[in-house]
Structures are given as C-alpha cells and as structure tokens.
Amino acid sequence: MVETAIKKVSPLDGLAGPVGGNVKLTSNGFVGKVIIRGDSDNKDFVMAVKDVTGVEIPTTALTFNEGETYSIYWMGPDEWMIMTPEDGEVALETALREKLGETPSQVVNVSDYYASMRLSGPAAREVLKKGSPLDLHPSKFKAGNCTGTRFAHATIFMVQRDEEPTYDINVRISFAEYLWNYFVEASREFG
C-alpha cells in the first residue's frame, strides 16, 4: 500500500499581514473545533462534558472556560464550541459521543468549517470597530467574553482573550480571505 501524506491547506496560507506594529494579524492554524449541544440543566450532560474535557460548561451567556487542553465557549443557551489543539478534534468527538451515550445531545466536528485568526495589538479594537456593530468598549465587551456576531459582510464567532486587546476570530472558510484582507486594509492608517 502506498502511503499518501495529506497536506493541510488553510485559506489564510500565504496572505500578507498588516505592515505596521500597532495591529498584528496571525492565523491560528488548524485549531480543532467541536460543537456540542445539550441541556445544561441535565446533570448527566454537564458531568459527561466535564469528565471528558476537564472543563466546566459555561452557562453564563457570552463567556468561556479554559482548561489545560480544551476550552469551552458559550454560543447559545444549549450550544457550545469546544476548541482543542490541532488534531485533537476526532479524539474529542469520539470520547464525547462515548461518554454521552444515550444522554440527549449532539456532537459535531466543525474544525474544517471555520478558519481562525488572531487580531491583536494596541489598535486592534479600532480596526474591529470599522466593521463590527458591537459596542466594543471594555465596559461592554471585555477579556473573557465571546459571541457570535458579524463583521462587515461576514458572520463571525469572536473571542476576546485579553485587554491588549487580543481577539480570536472564527469565520466560515469561504469568508476567511475577505475578512483577513479587510483587517489588513483597515489597519493601514494605524501603522
């Protein structure tokens, strides 16, 4: 049998980043993403996810919990995204399905559905303001928050990591190049 190595390709491969130092834009590579749905009032569901990931499901809207390997993001009242290091998604999906058994729930691997990029630096918030309808003032949206929203014409899932500020932005792969180039263009005036 001939071994054929699969070369992963990202829509962000080879794209040029912002020129100056006030905005940084990088690809998050092939971070794994698994969406899980279930009832957070069901102890079996909550415990199963905790057992597999070591992380508590966040039940407060627009927040996330981070563990050593996995992090879990609130997407809706019965929907969460779990992020894993590269190539961890299939093992996670399998482990969750096994542990959940007959517990009403849904587990879907969406790793190849979203491209993930990181926008950071002193002017990152100003860049984001150009296409976001959100109130991004730190009193409203701050480190520790995540949300589905839009940026210009793209539907995105956004996470704020810290107050630098650093944002991780997940977007459907067909919109990835558009979003990246929008950020680069929007960064030009900040140097």
Add this chain to the structure above:
Amino acid sequence: MLVIKCPFCGERDQTEFTCHGEAHIARPENPDELTDEQWGDYIFFRQNIKGYQYERWSHDHGCGRWFNALRNSVTDQFVDTYKIGEEKPAIPSDEGK
C-alpha cells in the same frame, strides 16, 4: 441604528436579527378536518397590524435563537422581547396613537 434586545445576548444592532412575522400562531390540531380555506388562512394570512404587534425574531448572527417581540410597526419601538414559551407582555395603553 435600531437596537434590539436578544433575551439571551442582550442589546445588539438590528443587522444581527431577522424578523419572521406574526407570533403565537398555533398550528391547527385537526388539519384533516379543515377546509382548504381554513388551511390557507393558517398558512398565509396574517393580521399585519398597524401599531403594536407580537412578532417572531431570530438572532441569526448572534446566538442563533428564536424569540418573540412586541413591536410597534409604525414607530419601530420595541416594547419588549421575550423567550419562546414566556408570557406575552401587555400592549401599552397608548395603542392607536
């Protein structure tokens, strides 16, 4: 810019939402016994009130959830939004103005 309060995510810009028309329309329990006209009424006919009306909305670009709203179709004022299954808010007494 119109700000709409998602019952799950809080206040957001209108461009994150879609309106899906009149709310609280119950599917007939006995479709087999209905005339074509009655079925047509259920499927197609809406009140389209000028003034306060109960509507279904979805937070498409946010949490993706559906909810209900009481909105004035003349002034675009949102009186309140509420989760599916929750009690309807009362229509303000200035109705008709």
